[in-house]
Amino acid sequence: MRELEKQAIKLHEGWENELVIGVDDTFPFSLLAPLIEAFYQHHSVTRLKFINGVLGGSWDALTQGRADIIVGAMHEPPSSSEFGFSRLGDLEQVFAVAPHHPLAQEEEPLNRRIIKRYRAIVVGDTAQAGASTASQLLDEQEAITVFDFKTKLELQIRQRPWLRLFTTVSGATFSR
Structure with a gap:
């Protein structure tokens, strides 16, 4: 019962039950491992779900609501969207x-x-x-x-x- 109460409090505070993260196929997933561990140390009630995108498919997943955030997209967001982005590298x-x-x-x-x-x-x-x-x-x-x-x-x-x-x-x- 304690875990259920904890989850209810976190959800009430605005934490999502599930966070869907789109990862472009060119991005080395292993770079996310330490971030996943750190995330779960502080936010154990949110389930992380990773989906794969290739080239424009990463932005497609975000603009169509299949992902909450994307990592490693090869190109800038579609001009028709209002999404921001930060370069991770070359x-x-x-x-x-x-x-x-x-x-x-x-x-x-x-x-x-x-x-x-x-x-x-x-x-x-x-x-x-x-x-x-x-x-x-x-x-x-x-x-x-x-x-x-x-x-x-x-x-x-x-x-x-x-x-x-x-x-x-x-x-x-x-x-x-």
């Missing part, structure tokens, strides 16, 4: 192919005409149709579309397509 991108891929044998720098000959692996945007973020595909380039960046990397290593790979999040600092 995400470095590199062009990468498996060592056995024909592009690995080409002379650098690679030009668009050569790259376009090969199928790319891209991550599908989870935003609803019409609101999706532009991909890194070249005009009329063949592609395989997958559902997250982990799968993209796994497939790129096993197959021969190329991908644009996110390597680091620089400047990301967190405090409670």
Whole structure:
């Protein structure tokens, strides 16, 4: 009964029963672990629920009410929304192919005409149709579309397509 009373008091004070946090697929979830622990030390009655978004899908979740807050969105909020945002850092991108891929044998720098000959692996945007973020595909380039960046990397290593790979999040600092 004591726990139920505690929960009722917290809810009366304005604490949510559940907080839905959208996390973009490019964001390293492990960076949230210490914040989750710290949150639960002070707010044990609020259940945290994490959902995944890709590219524009993170903002989509927030604007459509499926998330209360989002972390790691790749782009600024949609101009039609009134949401604010803070930059957490920069995400470095590199062009990468498996060592056995024909592009690995080409002379650098690679030009668009050569790259376009090969199928790319891209991550599908989870935003609803019409609101999706532009991909890194070249005009009329063949592609395989997958559902997250982990799968993209796994497939790129096993197959021969190329991908644009996110390597680091620089400047990301967190405090409670």
